[in-house]
Amino acid sequence: MENENIEILSDAMKEYFGDYELEELCTRFGLTIDYMGIHPNRKKLVNQLISQKYRDNHQRFLETILPKLLKRCEERIRSTTWEVNVFDEHMLPQLKKLQNFFNGQKSSDLKDQITNHFFTGRAKLAEFFNRTKTALTIIDTQVGKTTFECLEGVKKPIRLLISQSEKDIIDDIGGFLSEFRARGHELEIRRHLELNDRFFIFNGRLWMASCSLVDAGQMTLSIIECVDTKPVVVKEIGRKWREARVFLK
8 A cells, every 4th residue: 555655645746746846845844855857756755755754854744745735636626627637536535545644543444455346237336336425437438328327326427438439339329318417417428539448437446347338237347446557547547538529419
């Protein structure tokens, strides 16, 4: 879990703190900062902070920067729409867990067991999605009636990124989509040219799926949680989401 904390914190510092501001903060707490080219080596800095977090100046640095990162993440979410802030929605619960962890509070939720799931039917898969407490982002290569059935119990906004290939979309999707939204679901669908894998993002976690949701109930769908690759994959998904075309039906 320490490696994941390093990735989360260094990624947040890169996103929400400029080079000059980070340098000034390090100087204030007597921290030495190395560089990669002209930019601070944030990952090396965070590695030192976490591995030696009980040193007084390291602890005070973390106590100072974490609330700032959390506030800036929340401000970014408030100032943008949920349709575009994939990265920030994912980062928010991570930063809250980190803040609790370094403040000495109970961190049982930070130590979520890495889980792999196998679903042979739609009902259990629907229960899995019903746990979401954040916006749900789904990257899938296909979409159909079963997709909406699996998401029926989700109460949070849903982003669905799909392929641009017409063969991957059922003919009457417009009807299913209208009915789904009429039942109170907030859903946006976008289409991207380059989609090969299937992912789910919610509650600050990322899973890779073995097959499309349209195959749920017809074949076993396995979901593997991604940890080490999570920051890179989430950023790439956010980039593709911003590039993708809105599905107008």
